Amino acid sequence: MxxxxxxxxxxxxxxxxxxxxxxxxxxxxxxxxxxxxxxxxxxxxxxxxxxxxxxxxxxxxxxxxxxxxxxxxxxxxxxxxxxxxxxxxxxxxxxxxxxxxxxxxxxxxxxxxxxxxxxxxxxxxxxxxxxxxxxxxxxxxxxxxxxxxxxxxxxxxxxxxxVEYTSLPAHLLPQPFTLPQLQKAYELVLGRAVDKSGFRTRMLAASFLEETGPIDVGAPRLAMGYRMNADQPLAYFPRTFSPRSDH
Amino acid sequence: MxxxxxxxxxxxxxxxxxxxxxxxxxxxxxxxxxxxxxxxxxxxxxxxxxxxxxxxxxxxxxxxxxxxxxxxxxxxxxxxxxxxxxxxxxxxxxxxxxxxxxxxxxxxxxxxxxxxxxxxxxxxxxxxxxxxxxxxxxxxxxxxxxxxxxxxxxxxxxxxxxVEYTSLPAHLLPQPFTLPQLQKAYELVLGRAVDKSGFRTRMLAASFLEETGPIDVGAPRLAMGYRMNADQPLAYFPRTFSPRSDH
DNA sequence: GAAATAGTGTCTGTAAGACATTATATT
DNA sequence: AATATAATGTCTTACAGACACTATTTC
CATH class of the missing domain: 3.90.79.10 (Nucleoside Triphosphate Pyrophosphohydrolase)
Structure with a gap:
């Protein structure tokens, strides 16, 4: 030096x-x-x-x-x-x-x-x-x-x-969060609605989430809480989100 | 200034x-x-x-x-x-x-x-x-x-x-090139074989190639020559290459 | 016509999109 | 019970992977 x-x-x-x-x-x-x-x-x-x-x-x-x-x-x-x-x-x-x-x-x-x-x-x-x-x-x-x-x-x-193919928006939320909250985060970033069913399958399949027990977020019904896997700051999905109408 | x-x-x-x-x-x-x-x-x-x-x-x-x-x-x-x-x-x-x-x-x-x-x-x-x-x-x-x-x-x-989801390897080849040549470029970069049929469909669907007429590359049969679309330096594919065995 | 490579067709599997349905909580 | 939201199920579609097949050229 x-x-x-x-x-x-x-x-x-x-x-x-x-x-x-x-x-x-x-x-x-x-x-x-x-x-x-x-x-x-x-x-x-x-x-x-x-x-x-x-x-x-x-x-x-x-x-x-x-x-x-x-x-x-x-x-x-x-x-x-x-x-x-x-x-x-x-x-x-x-x-x-x-x-x-x-x-x-x-x-x-x-x-x-x-x-x-x-x-x-x-x-x-x-x-x-x-x-x-x-x-x-x-x-x-x-x-x-x-x-x-x-x-x-x-x-x-x-x-x-x-955001189309990673778990990035999870970092926008305080933990633990629920899947509906996470979905809303995605929708706010992307500026468009995302289908609930596909969204959930996709998030859970990526296995970057850990359950933390049900949470009351002011909704009529309790929702499961999740936190991010500590060792996985970012999960990659096999495909991008892309509505049919694009094609 | x-x-x-x-x-x-x-x-x-x-x-x-x-x-x-x-x-x-x-x-x-x-x-x-x-x-x-x-x-x-x-x-x-x-x-x-x-x-x-x-x-x-x-x-x-x-x-x-x-x-x-x-x-x-x-x-x-x-x-x-x-x-x-x-x-x-x-x-x-x-x-x-x-x-x-x-x-x-x-x-x-x-x-x-x-x-x-x-x-x-x-x-x-x-x-x-x-x-x-x-x-x-x-x-x-x-x-x-x-x-x-x-x-x-x-x-x-x-x-x-x-390389898994873009047309990058095309830049490794002198133009015009053939699809078999392009496929070989992909395989050399990725270090693994790629299926011919899927490869061809994918490349042509991405529409970043223009035909330039048949070429003799020393193979028994002529192959169609292609060059890259001048206005498209990089094409993105809807999915990544990924062999079944991975899952 | 044999051989080698170029190019096409068919079947299957995966995962997403669309949308209907069921489940669970609060009022 | 009504209602709002959470969660699941079903059907379809897009497209890649596997692999068999056809086409075209040279020898």
Whole structure:
């Protein structure tokens, strides 16, 4: 380990301009019967780009605090939401000369799904205002800071695609949950109804759920409660959901 | 555009240490009836990490040459292979304090599939020796430079997973190709046989192929030639390949 | 016509979609 | 008992897998 200084003194061949390196988060939750995403408002200070615009939470990698990109994402998530998420997936990276007026920059984007119940939005710090926005309220096409509108669009697309053949939406619910609740989560994310019978067969066949006993969720009848198998953060189904009408 | 200098003079709040930013490539091809991957040998020079070890082709982002990460990947691919690939997908990014002895670094990894016929390996430059290695010859578990063994493992996993439900292997063949050739490409990537009848139905149903007329590929009988639909770099199948025996 | 490969047809199995029906709780 | 929701059953359809069969070319 030679140790890197800024500017690097010990390695002449490394004396070239380095891009800025950031990590951004796309945090999804279910709130008010809608799929929502967490955004923060850019500060209104001199030299800060996109003042007052909404942006994905995130920021610069701190080479002294963060052992890795994933660790950096976890840290930022914890700072904003107080949550240690069990599911954090890399969405991809975006980098170029034009995306940040401060210079050539590359961001590593992670996305996560959280039950709203576990979240307590942290005020202050770099993110004056953190706020939830419904994904289908036009946020995707509003002018977010940087290229975050594009990133959010890709994130939503990836989420919806993946929900068609994985157990992802289970992470949106506090445990234990019932199958009707899980089905509703799927329907809210996909934006369409799903057949109950097929849904249940499919979920139970994937064996990523464990029974926890009947639950009263305010319905006339008790429903079986389930929690996710601890060792299986994500189950893959043999086919995608796809209504007949598509063909 | 404020313009970034090194060190930045105009933005006190940006005077922190920046990670190194690189782009690496996982280049797959079909060669000698095997799935192979392109590796380059690390130079044996003072201050260069992992001297003589094999590594994925790639290198530092050049903020003056490269408009974006994708452009950087295209440039490096062209430099090494002389190819302008029609298919370049981001695999993900790897970053951390420990992966490069020169300091905190993050690499953005792209992968591509090429017909071997179009490639002419470029000698000299930063990559003394570029060479093809069969994926299943233990390269995945050899000690590659940096964390490239891990990256390669993920790339192979992603490729094999995606081949189960997409038209990816078509990019491994020079056009036009025949369906038997395409099937062989699938079988080589997947490492198992695939049923002919189902395969053909599936490929033709996906309608990403255009007939180009019968071809003589040295077989006793002519076969229909196909090329990929120009506007469809990747077709998705409704289900994955999966032999009965799995269930 | 023998041989080898290209291409097609038939049967079966799996799992989803559609929708009807039964079960269980509350009022 | 009425009602609302939970859970199950039945029928159909799509499409892959297995495997047998036909077609076309060269020798």
């Amino acid at each position: 030679t140790g890197t200084t800024h500017p690097p003194k010990d390695a002449p061949e490394l004396r070239f301009e380095r891009p800025l390196t950031t990590v951004d988060l796309v945090v999804f939750t279910l709130r008010e019967d809608q799929l929502q995403v967490l955004l923060v408002q850019r500060p209104d200070r001199p030299k800060e780009p996109f003042p007052n615009d909404w942006a994905l939470p995130g920021g610069f990698v701190d080479v002294h605090k963060d052992a890795s990109l994933q660790a950096c994402a976890q840290r930022k998530l914890k700072e904003k939401t107080g949550v240690d998420t069990p599911y954090l997936e890399q969405l991809g990276s975006w980098g170029g000369a034009a995306r940040d007026p401060r210079g050539w920059s590359a961001t590593h984007v992670y996305f996560t799904l959280l039950p709203i119940t576990g979240v307590t939005l942290q005020e202050g710090g770099n993110s004056q205002d953190a706020q939830w926005f419904p994904v289908d309220s036009g946020v995707q096409h509003q002018t977010l800071a940087f290229d975050h509108a594009e990133i959010l669009r890709v994130a939503v697309q990836r989420l919806r695609a993946k | 404020t313009g970034t200098t090194h060190p930045p003079k105009d933005a006190p709040e940006l005077r922190f240490e920046r990670p190194l930013t690189t782009v690496d490539l996982v280049v797959f091809t079909l060669r000698e009836d095997q799935l192979q991957v392109l590796l380059v040998q690390r130079p044996d020079r003072p201050k260069e990490p992992f001297p003589n070890d094999w590594a994925l082709p790639g290198g530092f982002v050049d903020v003056h040459k490269d408009a974006s990460l994708q452009a950087c990947a295209q440039r490096k691919l062209k430099e090494k292979t002389g190819v302008d690939t029609p298919y370049l997908e981001q695999l993900g990014s790897w970053g951390g304090a420990a992966r490069d002895p020169r300091g905190w670094s993050a690499t953005h990894v792209y992968f591509t599939l090429l017909p071997i016929t179009g490639v002419t390996l470029q000698e000299g430059g930063n990559s003394q020796d570029a060479q093809w290695f069969p994926v299943d010859s233990g390269v995945q578990h050899q000690t590659l430079a940096f964390d490239h063994a891990e990256i390669l493992r993920v790339a192979v996993q992603r490729l094999r997973a995606k």
